[in-house]
Amino acid sequence: MDARTSQQLQLIDEQDSYIQSRADTMQNIESTIVELGSIFQQLAHMVKEQEETIQRCQSRFSTLCLHPSLLSVPPFTVPHPTAGSMRAWRMRS
Template identity: 60%
Template sequence: MADSIGPKDDERARHREAMNGSEDSGGSLTKLDAIPETKLMQQLSLVDQTETYLASRADTMRSIEHTIVELGEIFQQLATMVHEQDESIRRIDTNVEDAATSIEAGHSELVRYLRSVSSNRWLMVKVFGVLLIFFIIFVVFFV
């Protein structure tokens, strides 16, 4: 360590000594050193999974937001179409009311005509009866 020039070199030298010391003791990490490393790997894996899950959730939220915006646009277009059709619907409603009134008036006229025809039939029966009586009288007395 006496050869080191600066603090970084000191750190490197200590690191080399630690590595040489671990190699001298069998060339493998001890069980105590492996446990923190395993925990670290598990924590890193958990962090990666959490980040993946959060990214997936963010993508899903963006997708839902996009869908909601599209639905809003569709409903806006629908509202515009309904507003444009309002005058046509009012005209149709007025025409239906006029047609219903005309149908009622036509029904009344047909009923009145039926009564008129029925009364005319009785009048024709009466006239025919009178003519028949005159014919019988004429045949009996003048022939």
């Protein structure tokens, strides 16, 4: 085997190694994309599960905005916490 043939065989081996490396990388990318797809499907399912609860909360909030008399405590009568009352509360905890 002459030097030229040896170089060609070495080049072919390097190309095969590079191609295999690229194929492995593509498989990893494909696997990651499939995993991300699964995660997004789970997220979409969780969001869908919360839709009814959110709509119910929005409806109640809208009703209370239109009819504040429905509140059990008159609006704006709850005292706003002051720095002193917050310190006292933290000390009790």
